[in-house]
Amino acid sequence: MNTQLFFNVLFLLLFSSAQGVLAQDQPFDFSGADLDNGEEINEVCAGCHGAFGQGGKEGEYPRLAGLPPAYLAKQLLLFRERARPNLAMVEYVDHRQMPDEDIRDISAYLAAIELPSKLPPADESAPGFNAYERLLAAKRLVQIPRAPGDLKAGKRLYRRECAPCHGSKGQGKWTQGIPRLAGQYTQYLWRQIDRYLNGQRVHDENDPEELLREFNREELGDILAYLSVLDD
Numbered sequence: 001m002n003t004q005l006f007f008n009v010l011f012l013l014l015f016s017s018a019q020g021v022l023a024q025d026q027p028f029d030f031s032g033a034d035l036d037n038g039e040e041i042n043e044v045c046a047g048c049h050g051a052f053g054q055g056g057k058e059g060e061y062p063r064l065a066g067l068p069p070a071y072l073a074k075q076l077l078l079f080r081e082r083a084r085p086n087l088a089m090v091e092y093v094d095h096r097q098m099p100d101e102d103i104r105d106i107s108a109y110l111a112a113i114e115l116p117s118k119l120p121p122a123d124e125s126a127p128g129f130n131a132y133e134r135l136l137a138a139k140r141l142v143q144i145p146r147a148p149g150d151l152k153a154g155k156r157l158y159r160r161e162c163a164p165c166h167g168s169k170g171q172g173k174w175t176q177g178i179p180r181l182a183g184q185y186t187q188y189l190w191r192q193i194d195r196y197l198n199g200q201r202v203h204d205e206n207d208p209e210e211l212l213r214e215f216n217r218e219e220l221g222d223i224l225a226y227l228s229v230l231d232d
Contacts, residue, residue: 028104030069030111038109041102044092045110053110054142059185063142065113070177072107084201115142117183117231142231147186149218149225158223161211170230182230189224 042053045064050056053065064072078084080093080103092098119137122129159168162181166172170182181189195201196212203210212220 028070028073028100028107030104030108032104033069033108034101034105035109035112037102038105038107041106042109045106048088052115052140053113054115054140055185055188058145059187059189059191062188063115063184064110065115065142066183067111067179068172068174068177069104069107069111071172071179072110073103074177076103076107115140115183117141117143142183144183144185144228144231147221147225147228149222151222151226151229153219154222154224154226157215157219158226161214162223170227181227184227186224186228189227193220 042051045053048056048061049064050061053063055061055063075084076093076098079086079089080095080098082090116137119134119141122134124131158170162170165178166181167178170180172178172180192201193212196203196210203212215223
């Protein structure tokens with residue numbers, strides 16, 4: 001057996017094993033989540049993903065705030081079962097360090113965080129203006145830079161192929177655990193696209209054909225350019 005075939009078989013075995021775990025553990029009852037425990041767990045997550053789940057380094061660490069709790073929990077389960085390879089996560093997600101209850105709590109906590117893409121107008125000379133509160137609000141601000149690409153072409157492709165699942169404004173679908181794409185770092189989205197294309201991640205478990213293979217790199221760039229302005 002050659003090396004590539006070995007890793008393909010290993011991935012399929014791990015993924016199949018994880019599906020049994022996911023079927024057993026999902027969906028979580030997030031209404032019973034302990035948000036205080038989630039906040040405490042987030043102190044570890046914040047080292048890479050930021051105190052507010054805002055991510056960082058232009059997408060080296062993705063934004064987690066505001067993603068559906070079911071999506072976050074599923075990714076943590078995949079990390080824990082080694083079905084979604086990620087060396088940076090390995091030491092934090094074994095069964096002892098990340099039991100099901102902690103997965104539920106941190107997922108609910110991060111999902112509840114709201115991050116604005118712009119600050120409301122403020123009059124610094126107004127009697128009630130509070131500079132410190134304004135500074136704290138600014139720290140929660142996430143504004144994705146405009147990515148290169150044809151916005152009109154990206155909008156057309158997105159609305160035709162992506163919006164049915166991810167929403168007309170890239171907001172995702174909360175109850176179905178489909179992640180929002182608007183407000184996510186372009187660099188991170190590119191990285192995940194490449195992982196979907198090379199089989200490291202599964203885009204749609206209900207459809208074995210990878211939708212993203214229908215696009216060339218220019219078209220994918222146009223879609224990401226459009227997504228990058230949806231949070232403006």
